[in-house]
Amino acid sequence: MYGIDRKIRFQHRVMAATWSSQDARWTLEVSNAATGETVRLTCSFLFLCSGYYDYAQGYTPDLPVASGSAAASFIPSSGRPTSTTPASASW
Numbered sequence: 001m002y003g004i005d006r007k008i009r010f011q012h013r014v015m016a017a018t019w020s021s022q023d024a025r026w027t028l029e030v031s032n033a034a035t036g037e038t039v040r041l042t043c044s045f046l047f048l049c050s051g052y053y054d055y056a057q058g059y060t061p062d063l064p065v066a067s068g069s070a071a072a073s074f075i076p077s078s079g080r081p082t083s084t085t086p087a088s089a090s091w
Helices: none
Strands: 012-020 025-032 038-043 071-074 083-086
């Protein structure tokens, strides 16, 4: 609706972030997971959001499953389905 999604670099990993006090800028080394390409970006403000800390093997919580309940599959950042959880799970 607001177009913020066009500003977000999905499927990218920040491999390194270096601050320069002299330039008052961040220099980022960023890897595109889809293409394998590495690019260098700069910015004056850096805001990071991350899902799993260990991208190679994401965390799968042990969720209670009620018998006879409908289950919904969820897919972690790796893109591989890992578990099912009931739609009515109480956490």
